[in-house]
Amino acid sequence: MSGADQTTHFGFTDVPLGDKQTLVNDVFHSVAQRYDLMNDLMSAGLHRLWKQWMVNALNPPRGDTPFSLLDVAGGTGDIAFRAAEAAGSGFRATVCDINSDMLAVGRERAAAQHLDDRVSFVEGNAETLAFSDKTFDACTIAFGIRNVPRIDSALGEAFRVLRPGSRFLCLEFSTVDVPGLDRIYDLLSFNVIPPLGRAVTGDAESYRYLVESIRKFPRPAAFADLIRAAGFSRVGWQSFSGGIVALHSGWRL
Ligand SMILES: C[S@@+](CC[C@H](N)C(=O)[O-])C[C@H]1O[C@@H](n2cnc3c(N)ncnc32)[C@H](O)[C@@H]1O
Numbered sequence: 001m002s003g004a005d006q007t008t009h010f011g012f013t014d015v016p017l018g019d020k021q022t023l024v025n026d027v028f029h030s031v032a033q034r035y036d037l038m039n040d041l042m043s044a045g046l047h048r049l050w051k052q053w054m055v056n057a058l059n060p061p062r063g064d065t066p067f068s069l070l071d072v073a074g075g076t077g078d079i080a081f082r083a084a085e086a087a088g089s090g091f092r093a094t095v096c097d098i099n100s101d102m103l104a105v106g107r108e109r110a111a112a113q114h115l116d117d118r119v120s121f122v123e124g125n126a127e128t129l130a131f132s133d134k135t136f137d138a139c140t141i142a143f144g145i146r147n148v149p150r151i152d153s154a155l156g157e158a159f160r161v162l163r164p165g166s167r168f169l170c171l172e173f174s175t176v177d178v179p180g181l182d183r184i185y186d187l188l189s190f191n192v193i194p195p196l197g198r199a200v201t202g203d204a205e206s207y208r209y210l211v212e213s214i215r216k217f218p219r220p221a222a223f224a225d226l227i228r229a230a231g232f233s234r235v236g237w238q239s240f241s242g243g244i245v246a247l248h249s250g251w252r253l
Contacts, residue, residue, distance in 0.1 A: 006018075006110075008020050008149055009213070009216045009218070010023045010024070010209065011208065011209040011211075011212030011213050011216070012212045012215070012216070017150070018111045018149075020149040020195050021098070021125075021149050021210075024147045024149075025098060025099055025216055026211070027147075027206040027209055028075070028099040028101065028102050028147075028204075029099060029101050030201065030206050031197070031201045031203060031206050032076075032101035032102045032104070032105055033101075033105065033201075034112045034200050035075065035076055035079075035102065035105065035199060036076055036090075036105070036134060037167055038196070038197065038200055038201060038207075039180040040224045041138055041196060041198060041200065042051025042193055042196065042207075046167055046171075046241060046244075047078075047143075049077075049200045049231075049240075050171060050240060050245050050247075051079055051082055051142060051171065052082060052242070053240060053247060054079065054140060054142060054171045055079065055082040055083050055086055055170075055176050056086075057169055057247060057249065058083055058086075058138055058140065058167070058169055059086075060083050060086055060087035060091050060138070061083050061087060061088055061091070062086075062087065062088040063088040063089075063090065064088055064089045064090045065088070065090045065091070066090040066092075066137075067087065067091050067092075067137045067138070068092050068135070068136050068137050068163060069083055069091070069092070069093040069094070069136065069137065069138045069139070069140065069184070070093075070094050070096060070129075070131070070135075070136040070138070070139045070140070070158075071083075071093055071094070071095045071096070071139075071140045071141070071142075072096050072097075072126045072129070072139060072140070072141045072144060073079075073096070073097055073098075073126055073142075073143075073144020073145065073147065073148065073153070074094075074095030074096060074097050074106070074121075074142075074144070075097050075099070075102040075105075075106065075144070076102055076105040076106040076109060076142075076197075077095050077106035077110060077119060077121070078142070079142050080093035080094075080095045080115075081105075081109065081110070081113060081115055081119065081138050083140075084115050084118050084119055089174045090119055091118060092119075092120075093118065093120070094119075094120050094121075094122055094131075094136075095119060095120070095121045095122065096122045096123075096124045096126070096129065097121070097122075097123065097124070097144075098123065098124065098125050098126070100123055103122075103123060107121050107127075116225055123208065126141070126144070126145075126148050126153075126154040126157060126158075127148060127149070127150050127153040127154050127157060128153070128157065129157040129158075129160070129161055132161070132163045133160055133161065134160075134161070134162065134163045134164065135161050135162075135163070136162055136163065136166065137162075137163060137166050138162070138166055138167050138168075138169070139158045139161065139162050139166075139167075139168045139169075140168075140169045140170070141154075141158070141169075141170045141171070141172075142170075142171040142172075143171060143172060143173065145170055145172055146172055146173070146213050146214065146216070146217040147213065149228060152159050152229065152230065153174050155226055155229075155230035155232075156167075156230045156231070158230070159230045159231045159232060159252055162252040164252055165251075165252070165253065166250065166251070166252055166253060167249065167250070167251055167252075168225075168227070168232055168249065168250045168251070169247065169248070169249050170227070170247070170248040170249075171175045171245060171246075171247050172217060172223070172245065172246060172248070173217060173244065173245055174217070174219070174220055174239060174242045174243050174244065174245055174246035175220070175243050176218050176242055176244055177239070177242065177243040178242035178243065181242045183202060185242075185244065189211040189214070190211060193207050193208075193210070193211050194207045194208045194211070204221075213223060220239065220246045220248070223237075223246075223248060224236070224237055224248060227250045228250070230250075231252065232251060232252060233250065233251050233252075233253045234249075234250065234251045234253075235248070235249065235250040236248075236249055236250075237249065
């Protein structure tokens with residue numbers, strides 16, 4: 001199959017690989033202003049716990065040791081802010097995201113929280129990061145990787161920009177594996193979240209895409225294989241909340 005003929009998923013719809021990013025960008029342009037509020041409503045606040053778990057695993061240095069984090073697909077900055085609050089004075093984070101509207105919300109939040117001297121926002125594509133090799137001490141991606149059309153390229157880029165001895169962490173929705181919870185989860189996902197999205201953002205379709213894209217994301221073992229294929233070592237994952245989310249980890253040795 002030639003590159004031009006390749007297809008991928010946009011939610012449950014098959015689309016040409018080259019079209020997915022534009023569709024994804026439309027979703028996040030549409031929801032950016034209400035993105036943080038919707039996260040709280042959709043997850044009943046649980047996304048805060050999941051993100052804190054990721055930051056606990058990151059465990060940035062508390063002192064003045066320099067430590068640079070790249071948060072890919074970092075959107076409105078949640079991971080970078082939490083990491084900055086946990087870390088010491090040597091901490092700096094770069095939030096890289098392809099969507100200018102998500103970044104604009106993030107910059108406002110950084111200024112409001114007086115974190116703009118430690119957290120910077122850069123527009124860029126996870127598949128082709130504009131950073132030099134071996135630049136960062138850690139790389140995180142939270143709820144971003146399933147939106148990227150070429151996941152293998154994004155993982156390869158994360159590996160490239162990490163210094164040897166540093167860690168990659170990826171938080172993503174996963175596969176619910178608790179009998180009973182899976183039914184409730186499906187019911188809420190498909191029947192509650194799109195109408196809630198319509199009520200809060202005026203856009204049900206974007207939230208339909210978000211719940212469908214979760215179902216299309218590889219199971220944890222298959223995603224771990226992709227992380228290994230990008231060059232990472234000591235790859236593993238941990239599931240939370242009955243498999244609703246999983247935290248994947250790998251090291252560049
Ligand atoms: C669900 S949001 C997650 C935002 C943030 N990490 C969080 O946890 O709240 C997904 C983000 O991925 C970004 N994104 C999608 N495709 C991308 C790409 N190719 N490169 C960089 N960011 C991308 C979107 O713009 C959006 O901000």
